[in-house]
Amino acid sequence: MSFDHSGRVAFVTGAGSGIGRAIALRLAFEGAAVAVADVQLGGANQTVEAIGAAGGRAFAIELDVRVPAQAEAARDAALETFGAIHFLVNNAGLVRMSSLDDLDEDEWDLVLDTNLKGMYVVSRAIAPAIGDAGGGAVVNMSTIESEVIVSSAGHPQVHYNASKGGVKMLTKALAVELADRGIRVNAVAPGPIATSFIPGGDLRSAEAWAFMSTRLLIDRVGEPEDVAAAVSFLLSGDASFITGTQLPVDGGWLTR
Amino acid sequence: MRLVGKVALISGGGSGIGAAIARRFAAEGAKVALTGRRPEPIQSLAEEVGGLAVPGDTSDPAHAVSAVDRTLQAFGGLDVVVANAGVGFGGTAGDVSDDTWRATIDINLTGSLFLVRAAMPHLEARGGGSIVLVSSVSGFVSSSSSAAYVASKAAMIGLAKSIAVDFGPMDIRANALCPGWVHTPMGDESMDELAADRGISRGDAYRLATAMVPLRRAAEPDEIASCAVFLASDESSYVTGTTLLADGGGMAVDVASVAFDSLRGSSVGGSSVPEGSVWEGSS
Numbered sequence: 001m002s003f004d005h006s007g008r009v010a011f012v013t014g015a016g017s018g019i020g021r022a023i024a025l026r027l028a029f030e031g032a033a034v035a036v037a038d039v040q041l042g043g044a045n046q047t048v049e050a051i052g053a054a055g056g057r058a059f060a061i062e063l064d065v066r067v068p069a070q071a072e073a074a075r076d077a078a079l080e081t082f083g084a085i086h087f088l089v090n091n092a093g094l095v096r097m098s099s100l101d102d103l104d105e106d107e108w109d110l111v112l113d114t115n116l117k118g119m120y121v122v123s124r125a126i127a128p129a130i131g132d133a134g135g136g137a138v139v140n141m142s143t144i145e146s147e148v149i150v151s152s153a154g155h156p157q158v159h160y161n162a163s164k165g166g167v168k169m170l171t172k173a174l175a176v177e178l179a180d181r182g183i184r185v186n187a188v189a190p191g192p193i194a195t196s197f198i199p200g201g202d203l204r205s206a207e208a209w210a211f212m213s214t215r216l217l218i219d220r221v222g223e224p225e226d227v228a229a230a231v232s233f234l235l236s237g238d239a240s241f242i243t244g245t246q247l248p249v250d251g252g253w254l255t256r
Numbered sequence: 257m258r259l260v261g262k263v264a265l266i267s268g269g270g271s272g273i274g275a276a277i278a279r280r281f282a283a284e285g286a287k288v289a290l291t292g293r294r295p296e297p298i299q300s301l302a303e304e305v306g307g308l309a310v311p312g313d314t315s316d317p318a319h320a321v322s323a324v325d326r327t328l329q330a331f332g333g334l335d336v337v338v339a340n341a342g343v344g345f346g347g348t349a350g351d352v353s354d355d356t357w358r359a360t361i362d363i364n365l366t367g368s369l370f371l372v373r374a375a376m377p378h379l380e381a382r383g384g385g386s387i388v389l390v391s392s393v394s395g396f397v398s399s400s401s402s403a404a405y406v407a408s409k410a411a412m413i414g415l416a417k418s419i420a421v422d423f424g425p426m427d428i429r430a431n432a433l434c435p436g437w438v439h440t441p442m443g444d445e446s447m448d449e450l451a452a453d454r455g456i457s458r459g460d461a462y463r464l465a466t467a468m469v470p471l472r473r474a475a476e477p478d479e480i481a482s483c484a485v486f487l488a489s490d491e492s493s494y495v496t497g498t499t500l501l502a503d504g505g506g507m508a509v510d511v512a513s514v515a516f517d518s519l520r521g522s523s524v525g526g527s528s529v530p531e532g533s534v535w536e537g538s539s
Contacts, residue, residue: 002258002491172508179470179505191494217424217496226494233491238482241435241475244508245501252424255417255497 002229003236006031008136009082010235011075011126013065013118014092016043018195019141021050022224023089023231028056030232032087035078037063039092057082065092065118071125078129085129086136087235090119093141093163095198097155108159115163119170127178135182137235138174142167142187144250168246175244184243186234191215191250193222217252258489260285263331265323267314267371268341270297272440273390276477277338277484278305284485289327291319291341291371314341314367315359320374334378336488339368339412340390344405344442352403360404365411372419376428384427388487389416390480391432393503409434413499420497429496431487436503437466437474470505 010027014020016038028034028051036051036058038044044060051058059081061074078085093115096107119140130136144150145157146164168187175185192212194203202208203221212221230249233239248254264281268274269290275297278288282305292298295311302309308330312319327334342364345356368389379385394402395409412432419430437443439462447461454461462474483502486492501507 002489175505175508176470179472184471184505217420218427218429218494219425222494229491229493230495233486238486239502240482241471241479241502241504242483242500243470244505245503247495247500248498249494250498251494252420252429252497255420 003030003232003238005087005232005236008032008086009035009078009084009133010087010089011035011037011078011085011122012089012091013037013063013122014039014141015047015089016040016045016060017047018197019190019193019224019227020089020091021047022228023091024058025050025054025056026225026228026232027087027089027235028058029054033057033082035059035061035074035082035085037061037065037074037092039064063092063122065090065122066113068121068125071122075125075129084133085126086133088123088126088130088136088138089141089231089235090122090138091141092118092122095157095160097157098159099156100158103159111159112163112166115160116166116170119167123174127174127181127183130183131178131181136184137239138178138183138185139231139234140167140171140185140187142171142189142246144189144191144248144253146189146246147248147254171246172244179243184234184239186239186242186244187246188227188230188234189246189248189250189254190227191222191248191253193224193227195224215253217255220251222249222251257285258485258491259336262335262488263287263289263327263333264336264338264488265289265291265327265334265371265375266338266340267291267323267367268390269301270294272442273435273438273477273480274338274340275301276481277340278307280478280481280485281336281488282307284489286336286488287331289323289330291323293341314371315362317370317374320367320370323371324374324378328378333382334375335382335385336388337372337375337379337385338388338390338484338488339371340388341367342390342408342442344402344446346401347403348401349403357404360408361411364405364408365415368412368415372415372430376423379423379428380426385429386488386492387416387419387428387430388484389413389430389432390484391416391434391499393434393436393501393507395432395434395499396507416499417497424496429487429492431492431496432499433480433483433487434499434501434503435475435480436469436501436506437462438480439474439476443474466504468509468511469503470509473504475502475504
């Protein structure tokens with residue numbers, strides 16, 4: 001591990017699985033105390049157990065990021081347990097796939113409310129606490145699909161793309177607004193990462209690889225740990241002059 | 257200690273960002289070789305960090321080959337190349353002289369190519385590596401009367417992407433690092449012009465020029481060097497063909513370059529940076 005986050009408290013949403021769990025584990029291994037928030041408490045508990053088994057400090061919080069009262073309660077629980085919050089990782093998100101003709105309002109709202117409104121809800125709840133702690137950093141989970149439509153995947157997802165495009169600009173706006181409180185705000189934009197994020201998708205399958213290998217410059221599917229490394233960097237003092245940016249962690253997907 | 261066992265070659269290593277990168281790389285466990293036009297600064301720094309100094313002209317292809325060869329002789333391999341040497345000259349596309357244009361492109365862009373080209377077979381021989389081209393926010397946005405500098409920095413971003421595409425299969429990553437204002441000799445030169453215009457101190461000029469940048473300050477060179485460490489290290493092993501902005505948020509707002517110009521009193525058609533004015537150093 002590379003960064004020393006000891007004495008810091010991180011609040012990670014969607015930390016019960018996938019990329020969020022990898023981020024929580026990494027920050028904990030680097031010394032941070034971690035509030036592990038997830039809409040599914042069971043997953044959050046498993047992340048906390050893994051952190052505890054490695055000697056780290058963490059506790060699990062059930063959190064639906066769409067609900068302001070839950071975000072405020074989760075913040076208060078984190079402050080009560082660890083005394084402060086320095087880092088926020090807005091990682092919770094989901095994807096659904098529907099063509100425009102089949103996309104009903106409920107599904108649109110589910111995706112936009114979780115991926116975009118959730119970042120506003122949780123940021124509004126927690127940014128003041130980070131300011132009270134003397135400053136810190138926020139990292140928002142974006143995607144390469146905030147930049148391009150991966151059309152050849154054959155899965156229309158106008159709501160997902162719109163939500164993540166929103167995340168990209170939300171990141172810039174929060175960076176500008178929160179700079180004077182000593183809070184840096186950045187996004188990471190993963191390419192294909194081997195998680196169970198895509199319903200029914202297996203990025204390690206031969207079929208998936210046949211498509212992805214035509215895009216990637218690095219000869220492998222990304223791992224959650226690749227994203228966690230970038231998040232840890234952006235939260236650390238090594239990134240003290242970086243704010244308002246979106247860093248692709250995409251194996252070169254967006255390069256050509 | 258993220259660069260243990262790695263050998264890095266850094267151009268323009270005598271001052272500013274290059275010198276900060278050399279110090280950070282050495283602190284992270286790398287063996288470092290430095291190039292620069294003036295021998296004294298890089299020799300002094302090489303002694304400080306236990307590295308190698310290879311003085312020479314960045315725009316000379318023979319110098320790049322020699323720098324790579326001497327690095328291999330000294331350290332037995334090469335893993336990381338940081339093309340950082342750079343200069344800035346004033347001039348618009350309407351009045352820049354042939355010599356100014358060529359010197360800027362030769363040093364900033366072609367010099368980067370020469371270094372990368374000389375290093376590439378040796379990165380391949382190690383089974384991969386990382387290339388960092390030190391570009392600038394000027395690769396995205398233009399300040400006034402900086403045609404050659406802006407063109408060279410934008411081209412360095414393209415060069416990084418080209419390297420990433422062609423050498424990805426050899427496990428060689430390439431990225432462009434794009435700083436905003438940094439407290440360097442080159443930054444000082446620019447601020448001294450603003451300071452002279454305004455009758456203010458250099459420090460006040462930095463404050464004026466960064467007044468609309470969200471972090472309200474210029475970077476210290478070490479804050480850019482820490483970004484170079486990330487890009488050089490295996491921490492960024494899935495990051496290639498992209499740009500890492502380290503600009504205090506300047507590119508997120510609509511004043512990334514305007515702040516300096518408006519304060520400097522530039523206008524369209526005006527050339528507030530005198531032809532031949534030199535900002536020398538790194539980036």
